Amino acid sequence: MTTDAWDDPLLLTPGPLTTSDTTKAAMLHDWGSRDTRFIEMTARVRRRLLELVSATDDHVCVPIQGSGTFAIEATLGTLIPDDGKLLVLVNGAYGRRMAKICDYHNRPYEVIETPEDVPCDPDTLEQALNQDPDVTHVAVVHCETTSGILNPLDGVADVVSRQGRALIVDAMSSFGAIEIDARKLPFDAVIASSNKCLEGVPGIGFAVVRRSALERCEGNAPSLSLDLYEQWLGLESNGQWRFTPPTQVLAALDQALVELRDEGGVSARGARYTSNAMTLMAGMREIGFVSALNEEDQAPIILTFLTPADPKFDFNQFYDLLRERGFLIYPGKLTEADTFRVGCIGQVWEDDVLAVLDEMRAALVTMGVTSCAPVPA
Numbered sequence: 313m314t315t316d317a318w319d320d321p322l323l324l325t326p327g328p329l330t331t332s333d334t335t336k337a338a339m340l341h342d343w344g345s346r347d348t349r350f351i352e353m354t355a356r357v358r359r360r361l362l363e364l365v366s367a368t369d370d371h372v373c374v375p376i377q378g379s380g381t382f383a384i385e386a387t388l389g390t391l392i393p394d395d396g397k398l399l400v401l402v403n404g405a406y407g408r409r410m411a412k413i414c415d416y417h418n419r420p421y422e423v424i425e426t427p428e429d430v431p432c433d434p435d436t437l438e439q440a441l442n443q444d445p446d447v448t449h450v451a452v453v454h455c456e457t458t459s460g461i462l463n464p465l466d467g468v469a470d471v472v473s474r475q476g477r478a479l480i481v482d483a484m485s486s487f488g489a490i491e492i493d494a495r496k497l498p499f500d501a502v503i504a505s506s507n508k509c510l511e512g513v514p515g516i517g518f519a520v521v522r523r524s525a526l527e528r529c530e531g532n533a534p535s536l537s538l539d540l541y542e543q544w545l546g547l548e549s550n551g552q553w554r555f556t557p558p559t560q561v562l563a564a565l566d567q568a569l570v571e572l573r574d575e576g577g578v579s580a581r582g583a584r585y586t587s588n589a590m591t592l593m594a595g596m597r598e599i600g601f602v603s604a605l606n607e608e609d610q611a612p613i614i615l616t617f618l619t620p621a622d623p624k625f626d627f628n629q630f631y632d633l634l635r636e637r638g639f640l641i642y643p644g645k646l647t648e649a650d651t652f653r654v655g656c657i658g659q660v661w662e663d664d665v666l667a668v669l670d671e672m673r674a675a676l677v678t679m680g681v682t683s684c685a686p687v688p689a
């Protein structure tokens with residue numbers, strides 16, 4: 313169990329997540345945004361984020377104030393020029409959100425949609441790109457947190473690169489836990505945020521961008537504050553953020569990145585999350601819950617379960633009973649099926665997973681639920 317001095321519930325959600333006490337404590341200071349200490353902290357965090365994807369001098373890391381969506385909106389707005397066209401691979405809410413951003417930006421786009429429990433398909437993408445030479449950029453969500461499904465990033469990147477287009481990856485819920493290697497994976501941008509697998513607090517999004525691509529992006533962005541090019545220029549010129557930075561959030565991320573390194577880096581963190589996910593899946597199956605995804609498509613980030621058909625099962629009551637016992641789970645987000653989700657990420661360890669499984673069994677007894685089988689499809 314985490315020894316949480318604040319006695320907060322454990323967040324078994326897609327983020328914000330339970331952070332370590334030391335990461336929280338790192339925020340108990342004030343920093344001048346234009347002071348050397350803060351400038352150094354910014355440089356250190358940007359460098360460490362690049363290291364996490366093995367990026368060299370060919371890439372730059374541009375942080376931006378706000379949640380993950382702010383970074384996605386800034387990246388799409390900055391990288392896709394007026395005469396560009398985006399193709400979005402959609403199998404959940406976050407893919408749909410990128411299409412919606414294009415609506416706001418008045419950028420032309422196409423969508424290839426697969427059902428929410430089906431990974432996107434590189435072959436279908438290749439056919440679409442063959443037929444549409446106007447597409448300049450392709451966007452894919454690495455782990456679609458809507459369901460927790462893992463999309464075939466390598467296969468998508470192969471096709472996009474072979475077709476001479478640029479790839480933009482929403483790696484929000486995978487960055488820091490599922491390996492992405494900038495030396496092997498051709499991409500123009502990989503986007504993530506401080507508060508998911510990096511186990512920082514919310515308030516900073518960032519993109520790792522191919523330098524040669526970003527250099528061509530002056531004047532593209534339809535927004536003043538969400539202009540990744542100008543943000544980068546500012547950081548490069550004097551090391552400072554263009555507008556007031558979330559100083560405490562950066563300090564927490566700085567500490568969280570030290571803790572990620574101490575844990576053993578991306579592979580060790582991924583291994584802990586995988587072990588959490590496997591224990592959780594096995595335990596919930598044993599209770600009788602049914603996963604919404606095929607096992608082979610599941611990322612070790614968040615699990616989605618079909619709501620039991622037993623009329624005595626009430627998600628809100630289940631949620632409240634677990635909440636009283638110190639665990640927060642998450643409602644479902646699938647459009648087709650009635651589901652709920654349980655996260656595997658953050659400062660969550662084997663003992664925590666075993667404890668929440670015990671509390672789930674107790675909650676089901678309290679509710680009088682005898683079967684967790686879902687409504688037959």
Ligand SMILES: *Cc1c(COP(=O)(O)O)cnc(C)c1O
Binds near residue numbers: 381455457483484485
């Ligand atoms: C969390 C998340 C986002 C960003 O959501 P915010 O609420 O803006 O932080 C985007 N894409 C994916 C896949 C996510 O998991």
